[in-house]
Structure formats: structure tokens, C-alpha cells
Amino acid sequence: MSSSFHILLVDDSPTDVLIIGRALRETNVPHRLTTFADGFSTLDYLRALSRDDSRIDETPDLILLDLNLPGIDGCEVLASIKSDEELKLIPVVMLTTSQREEDVAQAYRAGANTFIRKPDEYALYQELVKTLHRYWGLSALRPPRRLHA
Template sequence: MSTSSLKPILVVEDSAEDFTALGRAFRKHALRNPVLRCEDGDQALEYLLGYGTASGWPQTLPAIVLLDLNLPGTDGRMVLEALKRDPRLQTIPVIIFSTSSNARDIEDCYQLGANSYLTKPIEYAALEEKIRLAMHYWLEASELPSEKKIA
């Protein structure tokens, strides 16, 4: 069992419909990790940069971040860039989960440090399978780094 089994999964997703579909896929495949949601990039950065200090936020960083690109306010690219610049956060795997299959978006995200890029399928069954494979890889097959202590 991976050490990430109790760490939360942070989903940064503004669409309630997409978040609901992800939640169904997580439940179907018995994801044991708690799932947290930030509805925009600003909220995600507030949580990730201030974890452990802000009232009401969990004291543990997420095992992985599932990040939408097209968010209101601070978009996913800016969130990704901020995470990969911060020494306390840069080892957290960031999986871009976007409707965009544009080659430029994909290349830009990898250049900014994304660990994976998944396009959101239109059909629910395809979404469910993509999420199953991604969660199996990142939470069961991969060895993830230990959390760095708050300085």
C-alpha cells in the first residue's frame, strides 16, 4: 500500500458537473483518499501555499493535484507554474485534466512541469476508465515523495 493512501486528492475544477462525474468515478473505483475541491485557481493557491496555517484547511498536502486549465481568475497554467516554483510543493504530482487537446496547451503544461496531461472524455464510461488508470498509476504503482515539513 502506498504512503499516499490517506493523503487527499485535490481537484481544482470550476465545473460542478465535471466534479460530480469525477466523484462518481472515484466512488466506483473505491478511492479511499479524501477528495478536496477548489473551484478556481485562487482558492487552490490559497490552500496549497497556506496549508497548515489557514483555519479550516487540512494539515496535509495532497498526494496529487488534478488541475483543470481553464479556470476563472487565476487559470490552471498559473497554478501549475506557482506549484512547480515552490520548493515545498514542486514534488506534488500535478495531472492536468482539461477539455483541451490542443498540442500547444499540452506542450506548455509539460514545459511548466506538469506530471501528466489527460483530456476529459465526453462519454462517462471513458472518463471513468481514464480516472481509474490515472489513480491506479499515481496512488498505487508510483512511489511518491514524502511530504516536506512546513518551514
């Protein structure tokens, strides 16, 4: 079990970032949280990581991706990740306010691993982060850091 469950949170809403951060802290989930507010910087960051062997351990264990982002939207970011040979191994959880069927279908079609609607209550956020940690951090086997390694 890795002591640092590395979560990459992509959300342009600072309050949502604050809420998720607080929920992670208050539920005592061992974690490392990296946040970006738009798609471009997220992709830049991930591609830089994948090219640099020395930073291989910085690769996130889970990406929480909002749909509604400035510039390229969440689905496009997702599509870019999932069309990259290295990055596509990282599990991506769509975390968004939207519950439109089209959005859900489109996200799964682009390769989303899960689609979760943002809870309305803070307490439900706490439940959510615990669940995410339990599943993606503890239960699921993580993909190898490098395929050719």
C-alpha cells in the first residue's frame, strides 16, 4: 500500500477544490493532492512527467476530472489522456455537476473509468473521498508505472 495516494484534481472552481481538499483531510485519507484549473496545464504537466524517468513516482494514481473547464473541456482532456500510450493507464474519474446522459455516454466513450456526480452536501463529499480511496487506493491494482520498465 502506497502511503501517498496521489490524486490529480482538475477543476476550475476554487471552492470545489477547497471542499475536496478539506474532505480528504478530515477523513484522514493518506493522500497527495495536485490541482490544475484548466486542461492545457494539466496535459502539459502529465506529458512532462511521462517523458521524465526521474519523476516517474510523481505519476498520479487517480485523476479527478471536471467536465466544465475553461479552454478545452474535460472530455477533450480525457480524450487526449486516453489516446496517449503512456497516460492512458492512469484511471480517470469524471467528477462533475452534470448528469446529462449525453455527457455520461460521451465520457465513457472517451475512456472514462467512472463517472461520478458531484454531491450536494459536504458530508457526501467525505463519503465520496473515502470510497474513492478505498477502491482506487486500496482495492484496485494500480497499473505499472512504465510498460517497458
